[in-house]
Amino acid sequence: MKLRKLGGLALGAMLVAAACNTGGGATATPGAPAPGATQAPVDKGTLKIGVTLPLSGGAAADGQPTMKGAQLAVDQANEAGGIGGYKLELMVLDHAVNGKYNEQQGAQDMQTFVGDSAVVGVVGPYNSAVAKVQIPISNDAGVLQCSPANTNEALTKPEFGALDYRKNFPERINYVRVAATDDIQGPAMAVYDFNTLKLRNLLVVDDVTTFGKGVADNFQKKFEELGGTVQRVGAPADTTDFNSIISAAKPETDGVYYGGVVTSGAGLLLKQLRQQGKTFPFTGPDGIVNGSGKAEGALIQIAGAAASAGSYGTIAAIGDFPGRADFEAAYAEAFKNDADFNTAGAYSGPAYACATIILKSLEEFLKTSPDADQAAIREGVRAWASDTSNTFDTVLGTESFDKNGDTTQPFISFYVVDPAAADGAGDWVFKEQLNFAQE
Amino acid sequence: MTAANTKLSRTPAGGPGLRGRLSDLSSRHRSIAVIVGMSLVALVLPLIVLLPPFSSFSGQTVWMDGFTIAGIYVLLALGLNVVVGLAGLLDLGYAAFFAIGAYTYALAASPFTGWDLPFWPMLLMGAVVAAIFGILLGAPTLRLRGDYLAIVTLGFGEIVPIVILNSSKYTDGPNGIGGISPPTLLDTRFPTTGNPWPFYLTMLVLIILSMIFIYRLQDSRLGRAWMAIREDELAAAANGVNTVVTKLLAFAIGASTAGLAGVFLASKLQTVTPNLFRFDVSFTVLAMVVLGGMGNVWGVAVGAFIIFMIQSVFLKQLNIFFNNVQVPILSDIDFLQYQFLLYGIALVAMMLLRPEGLFPSRRRRRELHTEEDEVFAEHGDAMGAAPE
């Protein structure tokens, strides 16, 4: 009886709400600043940019800062008067189930985006595994998808099996990414560890995910090629007790490479390493370079500035450009009221760049065809972004995409933790960059 | 049923009124009832979503895609219902069979192995392989009672994804297996986007076949044997029920629908990873069975549908809903962060309000609310005790 009443009430509420729905007039997602005062009148309606990320539970620490990067770009575009007469709206769908990314939910979300004709592009996903189920869908529908964080080479490169994911339209590139693939990042750090840091016997730990294992495999291959030895261990992403691994490390170990992200336990591993008295360098890919000691969930915060000192990480971008500081300041300003995520994370910048790329493609396309309908806009955005001759000015530097949708950005930047930076809380500081351009 | 008992004068066994009559009719012509009922549902759902308020969320295509995935969970709930609801074996690791079905098809029809076996026979194959594993994983539990069985099944439910995750040579580990072929019918491949009907109708057929099969079993000797060991294993054995075979068959049949669901999932997503089959899948299906009404085939199907809609559609879209509909306080809340809380509260509330589930089987309702209980609730009893 009670249930039926509740159900009826809920149904009634929904019908009333729907009746009051003006249908389409939307504001930005919660937590964002209000758009600026009177701007140029928007007359053409709203276009949507989809965001597909894991945003709840334990995965929130990965997805939320990333989403906010994209949100910042869209909010800034709206404040500037929209694009080509259209207002932009961020459509955010969370594919985390029970706190962890879920491929099936990701597929459903991509179907939702594809089915909504106002969606002109999608930012995401975060995990390569989710990309694997989403690419067939977005490829089939021809929707541009830009990932800020996927690094598995099988997603784009035919020689690693990418054609399996775009079976229906193998020649149509709709999936692009701004992150360097694992076959570049891993070997880059291997070279650095061997030649610059002079390490010879490494303990390589990976988090048994597509990203972590992939980058660690590539690292190991290169490191052994150079002449080093590797002791390889897998530690699943929810591991909290690494002590047995550390105690089992060979006595001649002189360094660690962690293939994975901080939410998989990098911070705990580092902390426990130091607690067991191991002082050798801790190195890793861009997954560990996720903010200063003041940022929540950052490697440096978890392990502490002293423990993190002398750790090295790579970032697939030009390290030393002015845009980065401005971006981080703008981010901090926009989200200063957010309780949990008020400083930029490792992938906020790339997500901002992805959104910028989608917006720029939209802008350029609308310049040539200002009165195109939604289907044509969608195709136009995709075509523009995947066109190898177009370049984009982003917060990561100048981006463009090769024939597979991979970034042609050849630089890998190396960062080291300086315990005195950020008022003693510790921060990642740019050290040098190397050019790893593919020929 | 004497000749004098005309339909008009006799009170239906299912209770008075139209509902009782329908229930009577359907229990005598089960298979037809299932076909008619499910087909009605399958035709009505796509029509309902064309109306507001549903149409303001997403188009029909997207809704139907969601229903198709819900169908996967319905298959899972139907199978688990056999194990938990009918036979009374608490299986906390059901997702293992789901994984086995999915990986069977993945290995059979992807570039990873190079094979490309056709979908339809593989459906059957997936069910068979899952059933075999049902027997294998059920065998060690035969001697265990109640909750020990639960923990062992939980253990298997954890072990299977771990094995898949770490056997890169056979399963490509965390990368999963991609590029799985979608089903092909009459030389046309099922479309990935655009037209949801092929997958939708296939799922409909699978559900109908499973329901008919399970109903037939339920009404057979095997079904009665299951219920016997559920109520009192010792008494059942004393009455000549072969508990070993009965239990193993429960596991096998239960696992087979998970196998079907797995093959279907693999063909729809075109990629499978170990991450899809973790404990929370097992738990979600269990919640669907319990909330739907254990033992009641239609009940668990509806329960599965409802919970899936809540978890994957409703809770996820709350933010977007409140964006479109401006409500003073609610629009400022980021509901994504409260998903667990809401879901948890819903579970607790459901159990406190209606522990026997939404549509308990008649027998279960009789168990929980005996006639004496009802009389007591109204009048108290002869010794002066009053209802609380």
Added chain:
Amino acid sequence: MTTTTTVLSARPSFVETFQRLRLGPYLFVLGVAAIDYVVIGPNQFVNALTIGAIYALVALGYTMVYGIIELINFAHGDVFMVGAFTSMFVLTQALGQDGPIDSPGMLAVVLFINFTITMIALGILGAAIERFAYRPLRHAPRLAPLITAIGVSFILQNIIQIIYGPSPINTPQVIDPAARVEIGGVSIGVVNIFTIVTAVLLMIALQMLVSRTKIGRAMRSTASDRDAAQLMGVDINRTIAITFFIGSALAGAAGVVQGLYFGNIQFTLGFQAGLKAFTAAVLGGIGNITGAALGGFVIGFVEVTAGALGFFVWGQAAVFAVLIITLVFRPSGLLGQQLGERT
């Protein structure tokens, strides 16, 4: 001698005594531990004992609750997690600590206050959960409280996540993690010793409570036959509430120790820990307190041995494999009653 043998022999044979004391499982476990020590070395041995101690403490709560109302309390792992956060709160907010404390006297006072407050708070939480979420379902089908338990688990997790955020948080390690002592030529961390000793002391205290006090007798009788106990005048509701209180308090103690040892906690801590603790309780024979403790240590050993031998990723699977094999040979767990069918 005589052709008839009396039933009560004058002196029980060695085998009978052995069986009656049920030394078998203990010796088996000790033997395996000794072999293990040789295989993995003293450092790993200490690792295993430490993490095993934490699992044992959480397993105690599981086994107590199961013993008395036959409920798999899936929310127990999250109660442990809340305990860890409570401990952190007490240390940082109430006591203002943020790092190692040098003076032993001050350290003892701080720890004492921390344990007391955390354990009492968690006990109250556990009793409250029982009162509001499980008691109404005491006569419901067996699966209903199971679902409720997971619902409570979700609620606890989400509340902590809302308050503290989803990222890992550092806790003050008031016992200096770098402090080590030499025992028999092996360097062992002070915090490791503290963890193990705390767990053992609490287990002994619990065992004495259950076997020697009136409330313990009430708990045992309720566990054994609820209706008979009620007829004998035991207040069932109060007894069950106290059981939950004690079990949750122990989980709280485990939370304190977790914070001290690892120095870092996260709202997702509960599920994995709960799962392992539940496995430990079943392994030892569910309802049996010593069994739960033993089970906790066994699981710690299995995990660390897997890591020590280079098979870290198989650790979880190994734990379950050990459980399954044990149950095949001893269907009621290591120390469980070898009962016949019970309805």
